[in-house]
Amino acid sequence: IIFTIIGVLFSALFGATLANELATSAVANIIFATIFLVFAISFFGYFEIRVPNKILNMVNKKADNSTGLLGIFFMALTLVLVSFSCTAPIVGTVMIDAVAGNFIKPIIVMLGFSIAFAVPFSLFAIFPSWLEGLPQSGGWLNSVKIVLGFLELALCIKFLSMPDQAYHW
Numbered sequence: 001i002i003f004t005i006i007g008v009l010f011s012a013l014f015g016a017t018l019a020n021e022l023a024t025s026a027v028a029n030i031i032f033a034t035i036f037l038v039f040a041i042s043f044f045g046y047f048e049i050r051v052p053n054k055i056l057n058m059v060n061k062k063a064d065n066s067t068g069l070l071g072i073f074f075m076a077l078t079l080v081l082v083s084f085s086c087t088a089p090i091v092g093t094v095m096i097d098a099v100a101g102n103f104i105k106p107i108i109v110m111l112g113f114s115i116a117f118a119v120p121f122s123l124f125a126i127f128p129s130w131l132e133g134l135p136q137s138g139g140w141l142n143s144v145k146i147v148l149g150f151l152e153l154a155l156c157i158k159f160l161s162m163p164d165q166a167y168h169w
Contacts (some may be wrong), residue, residue, distance in 0.1 A: 026163035036156035043149030
């Protein structure tokens with residue numbers, strides 16, 4: 001629900017009215033390209049994008065003190081914030097799409113993203129013995145990060161090409 005709400009809010013706040021301005025604006029496209037470059041460099045392992053520990057601890061404390069659905073919400077929010085370092089480049093890509101004027105696509109992508117996150121956690125909560133059979137993180141995970149880094153780099157180049165085409169640089 002949290003990821004989907006983020007998609008809906010960004011789509012509602014930055015609707016189709018900004019689409020034309022952002023599509024042709026050199027400044028906006030260079031900013032987006034820079035964001036994608038930062039995401040790519042993060043995926044390549046030069047630094048990690050993280051939520052400050054103070055915020056994580058505050059949300060986790062709320063989860064510990066809450067009961068019922070409110071407790072579940074804060075536990076899920078803690079998961080979203082903790083996973084931010086590996087989801088920020090992907091979610092950021094979708095949010096840029098929302099800022100560019102798309103409405104439905106960010107909502108659908110964030111819903112799919114949230115379901116992809118929720119299903120494994122739900123299954124492992126129901127069947128905890130399955131956790132023993134999971135592969136350890138290692139080389140395969142680094143390979144995935146590198147591939148995602150190159151995808152982010154391709155998006156960076158795509159956004160740099162927009163002002164180049166508009167202004168014939």
